[in-house]
Amino acid sequence: MTAQEAAKLAHDLVGRCEVVLLGTVDADGHPSIKALSKVETDGIKDVWCVTHIKTRRVSHLARNPDSCIYFLDAAKFQGLMLMGHTEVLTDSENRHRFWQPQFEHYFPLGKDSPDYCVLHFIGEKANFAWGLINVDFVL
Amino acid sequence: MTAQEAAKLAHDLVGRCEVVLLGTVDADGHPSIKALSKVETDGIKDVWCVTHIKTRRVSHLARNPDSCIYFLDAAKFQGLMLMGHTEVLTDSENRHRFWQPQFEHYFPLGKDSPDYCVLHFIGEKANFAWGLINVDFVL
Numbered sequence: 001m002t003a004q005e006a007a008k009l010a011h012d013l014v015g016r017c018e019v020v021l022l023g024t025v026d027a028d029g030h031p032s033i034k035a036l037s038k039v040e041t042d043g044i045k046d047v048w049c050v051t052h053i054k055t056r057r058v059s060h061l062a063r064n065p066d067s068c069i070y071f072l073d074a075a076k077f078q079g080l081m082l083m084g085h086t087e088v089l090t091d092s093e094n095r096h097r098f099w100q101p102q103f104e105h106y107f108p109l110g111k112d113s114p115d116y117c118v119l120h121f122i123g124e125k126a127n128f129a130w131g132l133i134n135v136d137f138v139l
Numbered sequence: 140m141t142a143q144e145a146a147k148l149a150h151d152l153v154g155r156c157e158v159v160l161l162g163t164v165d166a167d168g169h170p171s172i173k174a175l176s177k178v179e180t181d182g183i184k185d186v187w188c189v190t191h192i193k194t195r196r197v198s199h200l201a202r203n204p205d206s207c208i209y210f211l212d213a214a215k216f217q218g219l220m221l222m223g224h225t226e227v228l229t230d231s232e233n234r235h236r237f238w239q240p241q242f243e244h245y246f247p248l249g250k251d252s253p254d255y256c257v258l259h260f261i262g263e264k265a266n267f268a269w270g271l272i273n274v275d276f277v278l
Contacts, residue, residue, distance in 0.1 A: 019213040023162050023170035031162035031170045033209040035218040035268070070172040074158040079174040103157070106271065129174070132245065 005019045006128040006135035007044070011069050013128075014044050021070040022049070022062035022086070022119070032060060033070075036119070039098050044082065045139045047121040048098055052106065053090070054115065061086050061119070069121050078130045082123035082139065089118040145267040145274035146183070146260070149219045152210050152267075153183050160209040161188065161258070163199035171199060172209075175258070178237050182219065184278045186260040187237055191245065192229070193254065200225050200258070210258050221262035221278065228257040241272045 020038050025031055034057050036049040036104040047069055051058060061067065072079050076110070078087040098118050099111040123139045151254050159177050164170055175188040186208055189221060190277040200206065203270050204224040211218050228234070246252040262278045 013150060017213075019216065020208060021160055021172055021211070024174045025164060025168060025170050028205075029164060029168060029203075030222060031164050031207050033160055033172060033207055034164045035209070035213070035216070036213050037216075064168075066167075066169045068170050068172055070174070072158065072160065072173070072213075073175050074156075074211075074213075077158065077174070077176075081172055083169060083171070086188045107217070132202065133186055 001134050002134050003135055004136035006133070006138055007126075009078070009130070010044050010128045012076055013073055013080050014041055017071045017073070020049065021072065022057060022121070023068040023070065024057050024063050024068075025056060026056070026060050026064060027063060032095060033057060039100070044080070044126065045123045047082070049119045049121070050098055050103060051117060051119055052115050053117045056086055058117065061088050067085070067121060069123070076130070081127045082121070083125050084121060084123040087120045087122070089120055094118045140272050140274050142274055145272070146265075146276055148217070149183050149265060149267045152212055152219050153180055155212070156210045158184055159182035159186060159188065161196060161260070162207040162209065162254070163196050164203050164205065165195070165199050166202060166252070171195060178239070183219070183265065184262045186221070186262070188258045189237055189242060189253050190256060190258055192256045197227055199254065200227050208261060215269070218267075220233070220266045221260070222264050223260060223262040226259045226261070228259055233257045260278065
């Protein structure tokens with residue numbers, strides 16, 4: 001499979017995943033994974049999620065923005081790992097831009113809650129895996 | 140929710156997941172995730188998977204066995220992260236013990252293929268997350 005064909009399947013996979021797995025590294029250098037709802041994507045290079053600012057992953061990213069995002073279709077056993085870094089956005093413009101009404105369940109104070117922040121993952125390279133197919137490509 | 144209640148739900152989640160996400164750290168200290176089929180578990184402390192010996196995750200683990208495993212039920216938005224370390228087993232006894240006929244698709248030479256190895260993850264602590272519920276417990 002060519003990188004172009006893998007990128008096409010990767011786009012489809014990203015489109016149908018509602019949940020992403022964010023990989024970070026803690027202060028001891030130990031890997032950590034957390035499932036988050038996918039809020040928005042731009043192609044397969046930029047992924048936005050939201051989270052509480054007092055979470056482990058935010059403290060990991062403040063220390064070390066190196067991170068990865070994994071998209072999984074368990075039924076098809078298709079996976080895409082994006083490697084890159086994540087910015088923690090706390091400015092009003094971004095917090096308002098990505099706000100969705102259902103977030104109120106987690107942030108009762110709404111889009112101006114001091115606990116609410118946006119994670120912007122920016123991918124640099126990708127690995128698409130499907131059975132025996134395993135293709136690396138640059139984003 | 141008590142740690143005991145979380146551990147009960149975690150057991151159920153592990154039981155119904157066929158795929159696990161393995162988190163490792165590469166030589167540059169960057170986190171990496173890979174989906175693998177769950178082969179066997181003993182409670183929620185020990186997890187066995189199999190993989191090709193010439194993969195990224197095996198090279199990561201050879202350098203740094205610190206790892207995590209994530210079990211995801213995307214429909215329920217329930218997640219369990221186990222933190223611990225992973226041993227790469229290449230001895231005949233373990234390779235034969237965990238062999239399943241369908242692995243032949245990946246290892247045409249069978250259970251004695253030099254490319255086939257077993258990953259044994261041993262968890263030390265856990266985090267169970269379900270909506271607003273977030274519980275840490277020791278394994």
